[in-house]
Amino acid sequence: MVILVLIASIIVQQTGCSKYDTHYSNPDSEWLSGGIQTVFDIGSGAFGHAFPEMDEWKERIHEIGDGQFNATFVSAPAPLNPGRGPLFNNVSCGSCHISDGRGKVPGIGDTSVSTLFRISIAGNDKYGGPMPVPGFGTQLQNRASFNVMPEAQVAVVYTEHSFNFDDGTSYSLRSPGYTILNPYTALPNNIMLSPRVAAPVYGLGLLEAISENSILANADKDDADGDGISGKPNYVWDFTKGSTALGRFGWKANQPSILQQVAAAYNEDIGITNAVFPVESSFGQPQWDNNNKVELADSLLHTATFYVQTLAVPGRRNLQNPQVQQGKKLFADAGCNKCHIPDMRTSVNVAFPAVSNQLIHPYTDILLHDMGEDLADNRPDYAANGNEWRTPPLWGIGLTQRVNGHSNFLHDGRARNLLEAVMWHGGEALNAKNKVKAMSAAERSALVKFLESL
Ligand SMILES: [Ca+2]
Ligand SMILES: [Ca+2]
Ligand SMILES: [Ca+2]
Numbered sequence: 284m285v286i287l288v289l290i291a292s293i294i295v296q297q298t299g300c301s302k303y304d305t306h307y308s309n310p311d312s313e314w315l316s317g318g319i320q321t322v323f324d325i326g327s328g329a330f331g332h333a334f335p336e337m338d339e340w341k342e343r344i345h346e347i348g349d350g351q352f353n354a355t356f357v358s359a360p361a362p363l364n365p366g367r368g369p370l371f372n373n374v375s376c377g378s379c380h381i382s383d384g385r386g387k388v389p390g391i392g393d394t395s396v397s398t399l400f401r402i403s404i405a406g407n408d409k410y411g412g413p414m415p416v417p418g419f420g421t422q423l424q425n426r427a428s429f430n431v432m433p434e435a436q437v438a439v440v441y442t443e444h445s446f447n448f449d450d451g452t453s454y455s456l457r458s459p460g461y462t463i464l465n466p467y468t469a470l471p472n473n474i475m476l477s478p479r480v481a482a483p484v485y486g487l488g489l490l491e492a493i494s495e496n497s498i499l500a501n502a503d504k505d506d507a508d509g510d511g512i513s514g515k516p517n518y519v520w521d522f523t524k525g526s527t528a529l530g531r532f533g534w535k536a537n538q539p540s541i542l543q544q545v546a547a548a549y550n551e552d553i554g555i556t557n558a559v560f561p562v563e564s565s566f567g568q569p570q571w572d573n574n575n576k577v578e579l580a581d582s583l584l585h586t587a588t589f590y591v592q593t594l595a596v597p598g599r600r601n602l603q604n605p606q607v608q609q610g611k612k613l614f615a616d617a618g619c620n621k622c623h624i625p626d627m628r629t630s631v632n633v634a635f636p637a638v639s640n641q642l643i644h645p646y647t648d649i650l651l652h653d654m655g656e657d658l659a660d661n662r663p664d665y666a667a668n669g670n671e672w673r674t675p676p677l678w679g680i681g682l683t684q685r686v687n688g689h690s691n692f693l694h695d696g697r698a699r700n701l702l703e704a705v706m707w708h709g710g711e712a713l714n715a716k717n718k719v720k721a722m723s724a725a726e727r728s729a730l731v732k733f734l735e736s737l
Pocket of ligand 1: 366368369555563578
């Protein structure tokens, strides 16, 4: 009931043409991380809800897309969902994006299932993207169909490092090290390797609906205002348009649209060719299973895309808790909000009112930042250099443990909890990290309580 009242009041507020205010002058708005497309479920299904405000027939497409997202593909020929491989990382979207949330990092000795490795050699391909490794392409597939060899496996080990907060309390961070095992053929020894954990997929339709101008308004590539924070757009190749476009998705913002991200996932992650990427991604090995025929019907590519585009955002919890309120202030005082920007507005979209003109609270600027040497993958991805990562949205992050059963954060899952994720920040975020380092124990726990309320 409370929720309905909140939603009703925000609708009234919007139709009343009230002026947009960046400081939540309308307190109701702060609860609604995804604007009208916010849901209040704190259970294990919290990331998997359709937009609550959508035409019934669109809901139906979302449901079909849900089935498609969780469909298990098998090797061809087969009556249902054929075409998997010859090379692949996993068998369905949902097997990596568990409950529409984030993947798990491989433990020591595990083969990775929801983390994948991008690879390349120095230089750029003809689209300005990473240069494929001969015989391997730009992604390592660790699984393969019968009679085909997986490209390689990757083993991870962690090294612990001890640090102290300024108050003397110690903390430990673990840094990952990777070894490529059993390549099916010799790998060049100068390859660059970038680990990527499957990122959460909810709320992305709203991020896609933010206008390019609104994103670029926060860019400050040469730090003209001198606050130590730049914010740089990635520009990547849009294969559906045949031109360069602003990158928004992926840990380095290397994908311009949800459609292309999804099409690339079918092709590279599951081995399913489609209209956007019609050639099997098996470099060097026989592409035997389909003669490069398109394996995925366009309708299914588009329903899976639509599914992701219409996943709702979890609403806030414990907003009025004094510790959360204190943490919110500390978050702003430390300058976290310069990159994790709380307020964005989607552009007016007459064709799709569900994402139109929404005040949302994603806590991202969708821009790249130099995060320092320690987080660097040293592998450029279009305009993103080896130190740069896209600010990930923080909405819903407090429910990760509940939904995904773990609290591993950052692009490679090295952080074992939210505070560790913060203490890994460096580069442009070094000042912010140092502010947290200087906090008292009570302040640190208030900051974490705030993050948990997102
Ligand atoms: Ca295939
Ligand atoms: Ca490959
Ligand atoms: Ca700046």
